[in-house]
Amino acid sequence: MTFVDIVLAPWMLGLCGLLSLVMLGLAIGQKPWRSLVADRGLQHRVMAAAITVMLFWQLRAQAVDWLSLHLMFTALLTLVFKAPLALLINLLVNLAMVVIGRTAWPLLGVNLLISGVVPVMVMVMVWRLVDRYLPDNLPVFVFVCGFFGTALATLASGLTMIIVAWLAAADSQVWFFIQEYALFLPLLMPSEAFITGMLLSLLVVYHPHWVATFNRHRYIDTK
Numbered sequence: 001m002t003f004v005d006i007v008l009a010p011w012m013l014g015l016c017g018l019l020s021l022v023m024l025g026l027a028i029g030q031k032p033w034r035s036l037v038a039d040r041g042l043q044h045r046v047m048a049a050a051i052t053v054m055l056f057w058q059l060r061a062q063a064v065d066w067l068s069l070h071l072m073f074t075a076l077l078t079l080v081f082k083a084p085l086a087l088l089i090n091l092l093v094n095l096a097m098v099v100i101g102r103t104a105w106p107l108l109g110v111n112l113l114i115s116g117v118v119p120v121m122v123m124v125m126v127w128r129l130v131d132r133y134l135p136d137n138l139p140v141f142v143f144v145c146g147f148f149g150t151a152l153a154t155l156a157s158g159l160t161m162i163i164v165a166w167l168a169a170a171d172s173q174v175w176f177f178i179q180e181y182a183l184f185l186p187l188l189m190p191s192e193a194f195i196t197g198m199l200l201s202l203l204v205v206y207h208p209h210w211v212a213t214f215n216r217h218r219y220i221d222t223k
Contacts, residue, residue: 001161001188002057002097002111005066006104012168017109023117024087032084045210046085049077050092057093058102064177068102069188072115072157075150076196078123080203082212090116110164118160119153126152127213136218142204145213146197151189158185 006013036043053073060070077086094111097103103111126149134140158181165178200211208216 001070001072001157002068002103002115003066003107004062004068004103006106007066007170007174008110008164009168009170012164013106013110016113016164020109020112020117024091027084027087030084032088046081046089049080050089053077053089054093054096057097066174067177067181069181069184071192071195072119072154073196074116074119075123075153075192076199078120079127079145079200079213080211083120083124087116087120090120114157114161114164119157122153122156123149138204138219141214141219142197142201146200147193150196151193154189154192155185158182158188
Protein backbone atom coordinates (compact mmCIF):
# COMPACT_ATOMS: atom_id res chain seq x y z
CA MET A 1 0.00 0.00 0.00
CA THR A 2 1.78 3.11 -1.22
CA PHE A 3 1.14 6.45 -2.85
CA VAL A 4 2.42 6.73 -6.42
CA ASP A 5 1.70 10.35 -7.40
CA ILE A 6 1.72 13.48 -5.27
CA VAL A 7 -1.83 14.06 -4.04
CA LEU A 8 -0.93 15.28 -0.54
CA ALA A 9 -0.19 18.74 0.79
CA PRO A 10 3.52 19.68 1.02
CA TRP A 11 3.37 20.01 4.81
CA MET A 12 2.29 16.37 5.11
CA LEU A 13 5.10 15.23 2.82
CA GLY A 14 7.56 17.09 5.01
CA LEU A 15 6.09 15.80 8.27
CA CYS A 16 6.09 12.18 7.12
CA GLY A 17 9.60 12.58 5.76
CA LEU A 18 10.76 13.93 9.13
CA LEU A 19 9.13 11.10 11.07
CA SER A 20 10.64 8.51 8.74
CA LEU A 21 14.05 10.14 9.03
CA VAL A 22 13.88 10.03 12.82
CA MET A 23 12.96 6.34 12.80
CA LEU A 24 15.73 5.60 10.31
CA GLY A 25 18.15 7.39 12.61
CA LEU A 26 17.03 5.23 15.52
CA ALA A 27 17.41 2.11 13.38
CA ILE A 28 20.91 3.09 12.28
CA GLY A 29 21.73 3.87 15.91
CA GLN A 30 21.26 0.17 16.66
CA LYS A 31 24.27 -0.46 14.37
CA PRO A 32 22.72 -3.31 12.35
CA TRP A 33 25.71 -3.36 10.01
CA ARG A 34 27.75 -5.14 12.68
CA SER A 35 25.84 -8.37 12.20
CA LEU A 36 25.93 -7.89 8.43
CA VAL A 37 29.70 -7.50 8.36
CA ALA A 38 30.19 -10.54 10.60
CA ASP A 39 27.81 -12.88 8.75
CA ARG A 40 28.19 -13.35 5.00
CA GLY A 41 25.12 -15.58 4.90
CA LEU A 42 23.05 -12.76 6.44
CA GLN A 43 24.33 -10.41 3.73
CA HIS A 44 23.04 -12.77 1.06
CA ARG A 45 19.67 -13.19 2.79
CA VAL A 46 19.20 -9.44 3.19
CA MET A 47 20.00 -8.79 -0.46
CA ALA A 48 17.77 -11.67 -1.60
CA ALA A 49 14.92 -10.39 0.60
CA ALA A 50 15.22 -6.84 -0.78
CA ILE A 51 15.19 -8.03 -4.40
CA THR A 52 12.31 -10.45 -3.79
CA VAL A 53 10.16 -7.83 -2.06
CA MET A 54 10.93 -5.31 -4.80
CA LEU A 55 9.76 -7.80 -7.44
CA PHE A 56 6.58 -8.62 -5.51
CA TRP A 57 5.80 -4.91 -5.22
CA GLN A 58 5.49 -4.88 -9.02
CA LEU A 59 2.43 -7.15 -8.65
CA ARG A 60 -0.06 -4.53 -7.59
CA ALA A 61 -3.60 -3.37 -8.13
CA GLN A 62 -3.94 0.24 -9.19
CA ALA A 63 -7.51 1.46 -9.60
CA VAL A 64 -6.39 5.10 -9.64
CA ASP A 65 -3.12 6.62 -10.85
CA TRP A 66 -1.92 7.80 -7.45
CA LEU A 67 -2.60 4.77 -5.23
CA SER A 68 -1.06 1.29 -5.40
CA LEU A 69 -2.27 -1.76 -3.47
CA HIS A 70 0.26 -4.54 -3.00
CA LEU A 71 1.62 -6.94 -0.41
CA MET A 72 4.23 -5.30 1.84
CA PHE A 73 6.06 -8.24 3.51
CA THR A 74 7.31 -5.78 6.16
CA ALA A 75 5.95 -7.91 9.00
CA LEU A 76 7.85 -10.95 7.76
CA LEU A 77 11.04 -8.92 7.34
CA THR A 78 10.70 -7.68 10.93
CA LEU A 79 10.37 -11.21 12.29
CA VAL A 80 13.22 -12.56 10.18
CA PHE A 81 15.74 -9.71 10.47
CA LYS A 82 14.42 -7.64 13.42
CA ALA A 83 13.33 -4.01 13.19
CA PRO A 84 16.51 -2.10 12.16
CA LEU A 85 17.36 -4.31 9.18
CA ALA A 86 13.68 -4.64 8.20
CA LEU A 87 13.34 -0.87 8.06
CA LEU A 88 16.53 -0.52 6.01
CA ILE A 89 15.33 -3.20 3.57
CA ASN A 90 12.02 -1.36 3.23
CA LEU A 91 13.96 1.84 2.52
CA LEU A 92 15.94 0.08 -0.23
CA VAL A 93 12.72 -1.19 -1.81
CA ASN A 94 11.09 2.25 -1.69
CA LEU A 95 14.23 3.79 -3.18
CA ALA A 96 14.13 1.20 -5.96
CA MET A 97 10.52 2.19 -6.71
CA VAL A 98 11.66 5.80 -7.07
CA VAL A 99 14.65 4.91 -9.25
CA ILE A 100 12.62 2.83 -11.71
CA GLY A 101 9.99 5.56 -11.94
CA ARG A 102 7.13 3.78 -10.19
CA THR A 103 6.90 6.38 -7.40
CA ALA A 104 7.50 10.13 -7.23
CA TRP A 105 10.52 10.91 -5.07
CA PRO A 106 8.75 13.42 -2.73
CA LEU A 107 6.58 10.50 -1.59
CA LEU A 108 9.54 8.53 -0.25
CA GLY A 109 9.00 9.64 3.34
CA VAL A 110 5.25 9.01 3.24
CA ASN A 111 5.61 5.55 1.74
CA LEU A 112 8.40 4.63 4.12
CA LEU A 113 6.18 5.64 7.04
CA ILE A 114 3.15 3.70 5.74
CA SER A 115 4.85 0.57 4.42
CA GLY A 116 7.83 0.48 6.77
CA VAL A 117 7.78 2.39 10.04
CA VAL A 118 4.19 1.68 11.12
CA PRO A 119 4.09 -2.09 10.40
CA VAL A 120 7.57 -2.53 11.89
CA MET A 121 6.51 -0.82 15.12
CA VAL A 122 3.35 -2.91 15.35
CA MET A 123 5.25 -6.15 14.76
CA VAL A 124 7.86 -5.26 17.37
CA MET A 125 5.11 -4.70 19.96
CA VAL A 126 3.35 -7.98 19.06
CA TRP A 127 6.61 -9.94 19.17
CA ARG A 128 7.58 -8.49 22.56
CA LEU A 129 4.19 -9.42 23.99
CA VAL A 130 4.57 -12.98 22.67
CA ASP A 131 8.15 -13.20 23.91
CA ARG A 132 7.37 -12.02 27.43
CA TYR A 133 3.86 -13.16 28.27
CA LEU A 134 2.77 -16.09 26.11
CA PRO A 135 3.82 -19.75 26.52
CA ASP A 136 6.96 -21.03 24.76
CA ASN A 137 4.95 -22.82 22.14
CA LEU A 138 5.81 -23.02 18.44
CA PRO A 139 2.20 -22.76 17.16
CA VAL A 140 1.64 -19.76 19.44
CA PHE A 141 4.68 -17.97 17.99
CA VAL A 142 3.69 -18.73 14.39
CA PHE A 143 -0.01 -17.93 14.79
CA VAL A 144 0.21 -14.83 16.98
CA CYS A 145 3.25 -13.26 15.31
CA GLY A 146 2.90 -14.62 11.79
CA PHE A 147 -0.85 -14.42 11.31
CA PHE A 148 -2.42 -12.14 13.92
CA GLY A 149 0.54 -9.76 14.14
CA THR A 150 0.76 -9.39 10.38
CA ALA A 151 -2.96 -8.70 10.08
CA LEU A 152 -2.69 -6.08 12.80
CA ALA A 153 0.34 -4.49 11.12
CA THR A 154 -1.51 -4.37 7.79
CA LEU A 155 -4.52 -2.77 9.48
CA ALA A 156 -2.30 -0.15 11.14
CA SER A 157 -0.61 0.62 7.83
CA GLY A 158 -3.95 1.01 6.06
CA LEU A 159 -5.37 3.22 8.80
CA THR A 160 -2.25 5.38 8.65
CA MET A 161 -2.76 5.87 4.91
CA ILE A 162 -6.41 6.81 5.50
CA ILE A 163 -5.48 9.32 8.22
CA VAL A 164 -2.74 10.88 6.09
CA ALA A 165 -5.13 11.29 3.16
CA TRP A 166 -7.88 12.62 5.42
CA LEU A 167 -5.59 15.28 6.90
CA ALA A 168 -3.75 16.38 3.76
CA ALA A 169 -5.59 15.29 0.60
CA ALA A 170 -5.11 17.80 -2.23
CA ASP A 171 -8.75 17.55 -3.35
CA SER A 172 -12.01 15.87 -2.38
CA GLN A 173 -11.61 13.12 -4.99
CA VAL A 174 -8.60 11.78 -3.14
CA TRP A 175 -10.57 11.45 0.07
CA PHE A 176 -13.45 9.77 -1.80
CA PHE A 177 -11.18 7.11 -3.30
CA ILE A 178 -9.43 6.55 0.02
CA GLN A 179 -12.84 5.82 1.57
CA GLU A 180 -13.48 3.31 -1.20
CA TYR A 181 -10.03 1.81 -0.60
CA ALA A 182 -10.87 1.32 3.08
CA LEU A 183 -13.53 -1.19 2.01
CA PHE A 184 -10.78 -3.40 0.55
CA LEU A 185 -8.62 -3.27 3.68
CA PRO A 186 -10.34 -6.32 5.29
CA LEU A 187 -9.43 -8.27 2.13
CA LEU A 188 -5.76 -7.25 2.21
CA MET A 189 -5.29 -8.17 5.87
CA PRO A 190 -5.94 -11.95 5.61
CA SER A 191 -3.97 -12.30 2.36
CA GLU A 192 -0.89 -10.64 3.85
CA ALA A 193 -1.33 -12.59 7.09
CA PHE A 194 -1.72 -15.93 5.31
CA ILE A 195 1.37 -15.53 3.14
CA THR A 196 3.49 -14.25 6.02
CA GLY A 197 2.31 -17.01 8.36
CA MET A 198 2.95 -19.68 5.74
CA LEU A 199 6.46 -18.44 4.98
CA LEU A 200 7.25 -18.01 8.66
CA SER A 201 6.11 -21.59 9.34
CA LEU A 202 8.46 -22.91 6.66
CA LEU A 203 11.37 -20.87 7.96
CA VAL A 204 11.05 -21.86 11.63
CA VAL A 205 10.81 -25.52 10.66
CA TYR A 206 13.56 -25.77 8.05
CA HIS A 207 15.79 -22.76 8.81
CA PRO A 208 15.02 -21.55 12.36
CA HIS A 209 18.43 -19.87 12.63
CA TRP A 210 17.38 -17.47 9.86
CA VAL A 211 14.53 -16.04 11.98
CA ALA A 212 16.15 -13.53 14.34
CA THR A 213 13.10 -13.24 16.62
CA PHE A 214 12.78 -17.02 17.01
CA ASN A 215 14.55 -18.75 19.89
CA ARG A 216 15.05 -22.37 18.86
CA HIS A 217 16.11 -23.44 22.34
CA ARG A 218 12.91 -22.11 23.92
CA TYR A 219 10.45 -23.23 21.28
CA ILE A 220 11.95 -26.52 20.04
CA ASP A 221 14.92 -27.91 22.00
CA THR A 222 13.22 -27.76 25.41
CA LYS A 223 10.07 -29.59 24.24
